[in-house]
Amino acid sequence: MVINTDLHSHSGYAGGVGTISLENIEKTMTLKGIDIFGTGDCLHPKWNKHLKNILIEKENGLFSLKNSETDKRFLLQTEIIITVDIKNARKIVHTLIFFPSFECVDKVTKCLESYGMKNTVGRPFLKCNNNIDVSNKLEKILNLDDLIEIVPAHIMTPQGVFGSNNPVYSMKEFYGNVSDRFKAVETGLSADPNILNMIPELDNISLISNSDTHSAALNRVGREFTSFDINKPSYDSIINCIRNRKILKTAEFNPEEGKFFLTGHRAGKKDHNDSYCVFSPKNTPPTKICPICNKSLTIGVLEQVKKIFDMQIKNINPEDRTQLKRDFVSTVPLIEIIAYTLGIKTVLSPKINSIYRDIIKTIGDESKLWFNSKSDIQKRLSGVVDDILISNIIQVKDGCFGFSPPGFDGTYGDLVIGKKIDFNNINTIFCNPNQTVNIENNQKKLY
Template identity: 55%
Template sequence: MLINCDLHSHSGYAGGVGQISLDDLEAAMDKKGIDVFGTGDCLHPLWSRFLKDNVVEAEDGLFSKKGNKARFMLQTEVIFTAAVGSGRKSVHTVLLFPSFESVDRTCQLLENIGVKNTIGRPFIKCADNFDVGNKLSKILDIDDKIEAIPAHVMTPQGVYGSNNPIDKMKDFYGSATDRIKAVETGLSADPEILSLIPELDDYALVSNSDAHSAALNRMGREFTTVETTSFSYSNIIDAIRKNKIARTAEFNPTEGRFFLTGHRVGKKGHGDAYCVFSPKYTPKDNKCPICGKKLTVGVLERALQLKDIQGGTREFGELSPSTKDFVNMVPLVEVIAYSAGVTSVVSAKVVALYDKIVGAFGNEVKIWFEKDYVVRKRLESVDATDNVIDNIIKVKNGNFSFSPAGFDGTYGKLVVGKKEDVFEVNVISGKASGQKRVF
């Protein structure tokens, strides 16, 4: 059986996240087509207590509100920070747990090693990569079913990110590296980009939304489909460890907030000016031509750097032999809002049409894997306009771009029916070069 899993999220106890209810999560899971969702922040004492009071174990290691079909997996994100090179590096890491007992024992371990467990994402301070490996191993030793997955590996907060960069996974995770079996692609990367990095040939690639709310453009914007014999925590973890990934659904990386190199509007000294560059146009000194400070290096540029550092030979577009099927998606509410000419994805008009469309298909996931003629017929059955229908079909077939692509914490801007060459972006305060190669 195929199970759609979105195993990285946050509760209301993580910074920048409002209060989130299980009812809202379940409703969004049903619409999006997500079978198993990560609880987020399960180590936080208050959220852990809430979960214990409100969910029951439905199958081995999977939880639900009593009688409901939505399944939750106990999950958190932690931040390991350690001295690496000339400074400190902080790396986000997803942890998955098989039981509340393993969660409680991990909380006790964190207390014993002096970690303040008062925020959704605990900071685990380490001396160096040896200490990271030691502390992560202690967590994994609590239960052999606990899984650690480096989160959004290419963003500045990921293990390969541009903040105090490293060359190899072991440079940060130390002796625990051999116990890591999968990495999370993140919103600004996908298997095509990660195929540039030779070291990742040995890891399963999983995708999760990193959702900070139950909003329809956040939850399920990325997910992983695993092939197992039945619903259970053990089967899902086994599929990840053995790379029995049927497919991943990827947020289009050009929409992701760190795809290209640049500085966004609002940076100190910028005002309403910005700059964004493809790798070959990045200033040689990596300094912003507007403010003179170091640019935020994008995922595409960082992946190409790692390719050279690790001696990679694949060119962009050549997939690793271990790559599983994947599809790039755009959240349906974003396509509807674009078609309607509105900026808000929660406007009554957008949500009403979204609900009609999802009702015709069963859930949003099915749209992206259905044949075009079936999609068109069902969209016509709910009186979607020709513009909406055409734009959904175009997005399904890859006839769209984000212009500009995402950079320095800013999401890309959707343009349907037009391609943009992400290797030919050279923009300073809105002045762009020509575009040749299509992404």
């Protein structure tokens, strides 16, 4: 059977947006077609206690809400932040851990506390001295239980192992030898298999996708997910698929929409007012300095991945590369497509919600929108919703969409349906007329 999993989330204890309720999450999972969801923050004492109160184990390592009559399941998961001083600066890397049982969570918590981890925030910090120290500490955790799985999280964002903050050019440089035991990495919102296929070190590693949601909203839960084909759902069967590289496919948020796709500085940043700048890799100023505020630009994923490729390919014969086949679909959250079609800026309108529910009633759940054929979707939705909306959904399924501008420096990309946007030539300095800018030879200022 095919199951859809979204195995990275956060509770209200991880800071950021609001609080999460697994009861609400369960309702959203039903609409989105997610079968198994990561609990988030399961090391945090209060969230851990809450999880123990509301969850009951149904299959090995899979839990449901106590009074639930649905087949929706939860899997124990956390993200930790590992920090190491590299080249005289701190490197921060988010890392996922999956657990087969509450007993195992308790064992790992004790072990991490013995390393000095302060378990006071949802996403706790583990301070390490260097990559050998990271490796030793993670090895000890992995050795606590055969079924614990460690997965580097959203690897291309600034807080991912290949992120642009204090960059490293191989997993080993940060994680040390324990990286040989990693069987998967998480793509994150700003990258997809097309981008990660560039990195030779990942050629034989599974790619998994998760939403990293902090809320139960329809455009957050399951905005990325991973499908597995398993005989019977259980924690072991999912972990075995990851270890044996049996990922059926991933559903990917388009990287161009992700918050760190291109290089730039967003409006509203210190000394920026409403001015911003955004560059594709070939147009980034060679100094990597922002022409508006004169500080270092936030380097985007596209630029970063090219740099990693250049560094890794030096030691490899490109003809020797054999790569796992990675099936995926590129998606846009359905409520964003509806909002775009109606010309409404916020996705929280009751009108959008009512159209969303009409569509789901007709097709079953949102995952079917991406996995079923175009003709099937067209046939089912005909007469149920407006033809323009159906045409926009089909165009997204066809890949005929883009973002103008794409995401950069912490801002999401702005959706455009009906054409592709050439992101290779972006060279924009949008400037408040009162602001002075340092312009490189080839760059133009826009007002």
